[in-house]
Amino acid sequence: MTVSERLQALQPTEIGVPGPTSTDMARAFRSVRRDPLTFLGQVQQRYGDLVSFPVPGAPALLVNDPDDVRHVLQTGARHWGKQTVQYAALGRVTGPGLLASAEPNWIEHRRLAAPAFHHERLAAVSDRVRSAADDGVREALTSSGPAVVDVASLMHRIGLDAVGRALFSADLGGHADDLLRASSAAAEIVVKLGRSILPTAEWAPTRTNLRLRAARRRLDTVTAQLMADRRARPCAPGDVPHGDDLLGLLLDSGLTDPEIRDELVTMVIAGHETVAASLTWTLMLLAEDQAAQDRLRAELAALPGPVSLLDHRDRIPWTRAVIDEALRLFPPAWVISRRSDRDDVVGGVDVPAGTLAIISPWLVHRRPDVWADPDEFRPQRFLESGAGRTAYLPFGQGPRLCIGRELALGEMAVVLGRLLATHHVGLPSGPSGWRRPAPEAQVAVHPRGGMPLTLTPLSGVAGGRRG
């Protein structure tokens, strides 16, 4: 039976919610796989805020209304867990680490990891994140004149380095290439598995399984090395035995080595792909909007010292508004899924236990009833009180809210601060010949084919633009 025939044979559970039929899905199969963001947008436009997809067994619903989203992720969260294809696929790389875990003991792991993300801890690692940004910029930008640079790959490198230095106190330099390759390969396979409608057995020697195993082996080697290096490190009397960063906390927590490995891999994958993607889109938006870029540079230059991981909280409102708006337009986590463990009501409709809820921040953030001119880049809206906050979830909502939120927002401000203090960001072909790279929904939303932007040292910018 072909994929198309299998799709047509699916028997959805009828719950009286409109949505595409099996035949529609079979016809759209290729475009769904190629560009799920456009497909979801079209489906929402056609069928409304609650859309049913034809999958076998329990219903699958696209949930768009902000109140319904809050019900699934927050108020009713106890009964909407992570037993979904999306997280099962991720779990094949990260194991039951914090992000993929569908287990009730997830909360214990969260409590163990939380101190590594507390404010005092973030304040203490600001210097390290700054160094990661400085080193990345220095290595990549050696030219004294304008250079067209793929900022997507530059931000990947800096994002990975920053996570390593902030959470493992480790310069991942020696491992960076290996980790980048392994985590990108793993991420690509996770996406493929997550979209596959025909599950393959994990043991089967398929090309995907073999590549996944190779990526896992590389991730295992690097994390084992990180643990061994830390255990071998001498500890001064009175010090926390293995250090007070995330790696130290985990090593002293009583978790087993495989459990620690799962958390480390989770942080590497969750922590660098997302931040790198957010920074990439933010830089594109700033290259398109020179006034916003100048204002951000001026705000950061007016700080009494270098940008810290906590400044985004209240000291740099414009920079924070730019970041918030970039995360609205390009939320890296474009889809969040949950499955109910009991009968429930969503959007006024009775849904049975086992219902799958698909929530797309990409769609919620573009609701014209909440966000005026939703496709426009207008950071100012975040300076106006209460603007659209109920329909804003780049970091999720409820108990599974991103644990790395503060670190990510701080990192973005620090990296933007360091890069824009020395460089002007522009469009390679000038505004008239510029076409945005298409957003591609992978584990995070990345620009297809990279993001070439022109970076010019400030001394070399025409008119002597200064930060």
Ligand code: HEM
């Ligand atoms: C701009 C950057 C980031 C974005 C947009 C983002 C987005 C998200 C979202 C939407 C969730 C919730 C997923 C769900 O509810 O199913 C999440 C969870 C999570 N994120 Fe992030 N994230 C970012 C940065 C980070 C960083 C820097 C780290 C760590 C280094 C991190 C680690 C995690 C973990 C461990 C979870 C699972 C938390 C739990 O379930 O208890 N994230 N993130």
